[in-house]
Amino acid sequence: MSVTLDAAGPIAALAVDPPADGYDRALTEGLTAAAAELTARHPEVRVVVVGTAGAGFGRGWSPAAIEDDAMLRDILGPIGAGFDALAGVPQPTVAAIRGAAHSAGLELALACDIRVAADDATFAMPETGAGLVPRGGGTQRLPRAVGRAQALRLLLTGEEIDAAEALRIGLVSEVVADGDLDAAASAVAEAIASRGPLATRFAKEAIMRGVEAPLAEALRLELELTVLLQTTADRAEGVNAFVERRDPEFTGE
Numbered sequence: 703m704s705v706t707l708d709a710a711g712p713i714a715a716l717a718v719d720p721p722a723d724g725y726d727r728a729l730t731e732g733l734t735a736a737a738a739e740l741t742a743r744h745p746e747v748r749v750v751v752v753g754t755a756g757a758g759f760g761r762g763w764s765p766a767a768i769e770d771d772a773m774l775r776d777i778l779g780p781i782g783a784g785f786d787a788l789a790g791v792p793q794p795t796v797a798a799i800r801g802a803a804h805s806a807g808l809e810l811a812l813a814c815d816i817r818v819a820a821d822d823a824t825f826a827m828p829e830t831g832a833g834l835v836p837r838g839g840g841t842q843r844l845p846r847a848v849g850r851a852q853a854l855r856l857l858l859t860g861e862e863i864d865a866a867e868a869l870r871i872g873l874v875s876e877v878v879a880d881g882d883l884d885a886a887a888s889a890v891a892e893a894i895a896s897r898g899p900l901a902t903r904f905a906k907e908a909i910m911r912g913v914e915a916p917l918a919e920a921l922r923l924e925l926e927l928t929v930l931l932q933t934t935a936d937r938a939e940g941v942n943a944f945v946e947r948r949d950p951e952f953t954g955e
Contacts, residue, residue, distance in 0.1 A: 705732030712748040719755035724764035725806035730784030737787035748895040758801020782838030785813040798887035809838035819865045820880040828860040
């Protein structure tokens with residue numbers, strides 16, 4: 703299968719295995735299905751690590767996907783809907799990026815909340831060289847990740863950058879040796895999983911919904927989520943643990 707989900711504990715693993723000729727509709731539909739399962743069936747999952755079963759995140763779309771997208775869009779929805787579904791899961795997501803993350807591969811990485819890269823990873827959005835524009839959210843998520851100037855640089859020139867440059871412009875938050883990548887991504891996931899699961903979900907929601915809203919509206923959202931969190935057992939446990947000088951035991955309730 704192109705997408706496999708292991709949600710056996712608080713840290714889920716989502717593995718993507720792009721076909722040899724590139725991302726296709728079956729893969730993005732697999733992402734949609736995995737996102738729906740994480741949202742509806744796994745409240746115990748506190749964070750998701752997104753990686754690849756093969757050598758890298760992939761170099762782009764398959765020719766068939768590009769040819770079929772216009773015909774199938776009205777019937778099956780946009781081919782990039784799987785990335786939207788992944789970006790919309792309530793749990794925080796951590797991408798462990800190795801190899802090439804180009805075109806659709808970069809769009810998969812951009813759909814994740816935190817990105818950790820191996821030092822041999824490369825990043826590019828080359829669509830304009832083929833007379834195309836990105837179709838999986840690249841024109842929107844890339845500027846939100848690195849700012850308009852850097853996004854325009856990558857989108858308009860198709861330049862390939864290495865992991866060090868990706869770190870410099872804020873595309874990734876950490877670069878490690880390839881052999882340390884899985885451990886580094888797991889360390890980030892474990893840090894998130896150790897915290898209040900409702901709090902981390904609400905924090906993600908506040909950022910995702912508030913970042914493009916007017917400040918006053920975003921502040922109201924933050925207040926609403928804070929009030930809602932006050933009614934939960936996890937909030938009470940956090941206060942009690944602080945008073946009793948012990949580590950909290952969160953349940954997600």
